[in-house]
Amino acid sequence: MLDALARLGRIGIGILGHIGRGHLLLLSILGGIPALFRRPRLLVDQIYAVGVLSMLIIAVSGTFVGMVLGLQGYYILSQFGAEQTLGVMVAASLVRELGPVVAALLFAGRAGSALTAEIGLMGATEQLSGLEMMAVNPVKRILAPRFLAGLISMPLLAAIFSALGVMGGYFVGVGLLGVDDGAFWSQMQAKIDLHEDVYNGVIKSLVFGLVCTWIALFQGYYATPTSEGVSRATTRTVVHSSLAVLGLDFILTALMFGD
Amino acid sequence: MTSVSKPLVKVRNLHFSRGDKVIFEGVDLDIQRGWITAIMGPSGTGKTTLLKLIGGQLRPDSGTIEVDGMDVHRLGTRDLYQLRKRMGMLFQSGALLTDISVFDNVAYPLREHTGLPETMIHKLVLLKLEAVGLRGARDLMPGALSGGMARRVALARAMALDPMMIMYDEPFTGQDPISLGVLVKLIGSLNDASRLTSIVVSHDVGETAQIADYIYVISRGKVVDQGMPEQMMTSDAPWTRQFMKGLPDGPAPFHYPAAELEKDLMGH
Numbered sequence: 382m383l384d385a386l387a388r389l390g391r392i393g394i395g396i397l398g399h400i401g402r403g404h405l406l407l408l409s410i411l412g413g414i415p416a417l418f419r420r421p422r423l424l425v426d427q428i429y430a431v432g433v434l435s436m437l438i439i440a441v442s443g444t445f446v447g448m449v450l451g452l453q454g455y456y457i458l459s460q461f462g463a464e465q466t467l468g469v470m471v472a473a474s475l476v477r478e479l480g481p482v483v484a485a486l487l488f489a490g491r492a493g494s495a496l497t498a499e500i501g502l503m504g505a506t507e508q509l510s511g512l513e514m515m516a517v518n519p520v521k522r523i524l525a526p527r528f529l530a531g532l533i534s535m536p537l538l539a540a541i542f543s544a545l546g547v548m549g550g551y552f553v554g555v556g557l558l559g560v561d562d563g564a565f566w567s568q569m570q571a572k573i574d575l576h577e578d579v580y581n582g583v584i585k586s587l588v589f590g591l592v593c594t595w596i597a598l599f600q601g602y603y604a605t606p607t608s609e610g611v612s613r614a615t616t617r618t619v620v621h622s623s624l625a626v627l628g629l630d631f632i633l634t635a636l637m638f639g640d
Numbered sequence: 641m642t643s644v645s646k647p648l649v650k651v652r653n654l655h656f657s658r659g660d661k662v663i664f665e666g667v668d669l670d671i672q673r674g675w676i677t678a679i680m681g682p683s684g685t686g687k688t689t690l691l692k693l694i695g696g697q698l699r700p701d702s703g704t705i706e707v708d709g710m711d712v713h714r715l716g717t718r719d720l721y722q723l724r725k726r727m728g729m730l731f732q733s734g735a736l737l738t739d740i741s742v743f744d745n746v747a748y749p750l751r752e753h754t755g756l757p758e759t760m761i762h763k764l765v766l767l768k769l770e771a772v773g774l775r776g777a778r779d780l781m782p783g784a785l786s787g788g789m790a791r792r793v794a795l796a797r798a799m800a801l802d803p804m805m806i807m808y809d810e811p812f813t814g815q816d817p818i819s820l821g822v823l824v825k826l827i828g829s830l831n832d833a834s835r836l837t838s839i840v841v842s843h844d845v846g847e848t849a850q851i852a853d854y855i856y857v858i859s860r861g862k863v864v865d866q867g868m869p870e871q872m873m874t875s876d877a878p879w880t881r882q883f884m885k886g887l888p889d890g891p892a893p894f895h896y897p898a899a900e901l902e903k904d905l906m907g908h
Contacts, residue, residue, distance in 0.1 A: 507731045508733040508735050508736070509691075511729075511735030513695075514695050514724055515749045515797075516725045516753065517752050
């Protein structure tokens with residue numbers, strides 16, 4: 382009984398220590414961001430690696446998700462004679478929920494895992510130690526540009542996801558199923574609110590970008606410096622990020638759209 | 641070898657442990673200026689840990705480490721980084737940044753810390769690479785280098801800021817005889833030509849004894865012997881004798897601690 386209690390206590394202390402280390406790391410990363418304005422090149426390189434290279438998967442997924450939404454939406458809405466509102470349904474689902482959430486899940490799988498593996502391997506091959514001994518702070522030089530790049534890229538990727546999703550829905554709804562072109566766009570224009578829908582979606586994707594990149598960098602930086610350690614850390618990044626995105630989405634949705 | 645003056649590195653009563661494992665219990669060392677000091681001992685005695693403690697990457701449980709009169713572990717981050725600019729460290733793996741070329745690796749500390757114009761950096765990098773014989777390899781990526789070449793590039797990088805001291809972590813491990821000879825010669829000649837102080841952590845007795853001015857032997861968390869290389873080679877102390885001559889059995893037993901063989905065999 383006492384043993385079990387002690388074990389539970391140890392696990393609790395371990396989790397708290399983990400959270401503490403994560404926040405300290407975040408603080409030092411944030412401390413390294415001002416220096417990036419003097420060396421924008423570091424940031425641009427990372428936006429390319431984290432954001433631009435994730436664009437293809439985001440674009441393709443966005444298009445298909447939009448097409449499926451168009452298809453499913455049409456079948457349900459047409460039962461009530463409301464297929465003219467298909468544009469609103471597709472756009473609202475994408476901008477409010479699917480854009481930020483699915484883009485973040487894909488981002489965690491594509492860019493987050495790559496970040497963890499890269500940083501973890503840099504640790505395992507002593508490159509991070511090497512930087513420290515060259516009097517270069519690896520948190521500021523390596524982690525901070527990647528963090529900011531994730532934060533900037535995520536909302537843009539979510540926007541691309543949503544935009545292409547709307548086009549996918551348009552293609553299926555208007556192009557294939559014969560929904561009226563004008564109704565599709567004008568209903569969307571009338572019902573989608575800039576503050577209520579678009580801004581809230583952007584806030585969500587900013588939060589998801591922060592959390593996913595933070596988790597990826599934390600896991601990489603504190604990965605056990607062996608191949609097994611890096612592989613575990615990469616898996617943890619995807620699992621933790623996905624759960625965090627889904628959990629936070631519920632909380633944010635409740636805060637934004639709940640009365 | 642220059643005359644003995646105030647030591648550059650002073651380690652006093654150093655205690656360090658990782659979890660339950662005690663690595664150092666009461667180590668005292670002096671690293672004299674201008675000398676090549678070797679720290680030797682079998683694998684797993686914490687030689688690399690000692691270098692990380694000197695470089696301020698790890699904190700001791702107790703005891704002090706002074707480098708050039710400054711207590712490393714009492715320095716603030718800014719001062720510690722200033723001190724590190726004057727220390728070079730050669731990691732066992734080389735620790736080169738794998739996504740940039742040999743040239744950019746050597747240029748890295750210069751670009752980070754000096755603000756020199758690119759033309760000047762270009763010349764300095766070529767000179768450093770020339771010193772290690774790899775000027776022609778400047779455009780290669782680290783992945784295309786052999787282990788020995790990677791260490792030489794890392795050495796050029798460690799010297800880029802003209803440090804007062806270089807720490808070598810197992811520089812001879814896993815090298816073929818030719819690159820071994822090159823590294824031994826380089827470490828010796830660079831120390832003399834650049835008026836450096838060198839700390840070589842190694843378990844390669846022959847190579848290290850060739851270039852070292854002074855040797856410390858560490859085992860089980862303590863300094864067990866010290867002296868000039870020739871004294872160490874002829875030492876009667878059982879531990880030193882076993883280590884320097886590579887004897888399979890002695891104070892460090894051949895057998896890992898176990899129950900008696902007969903009991904073990906009969907038990908099943």
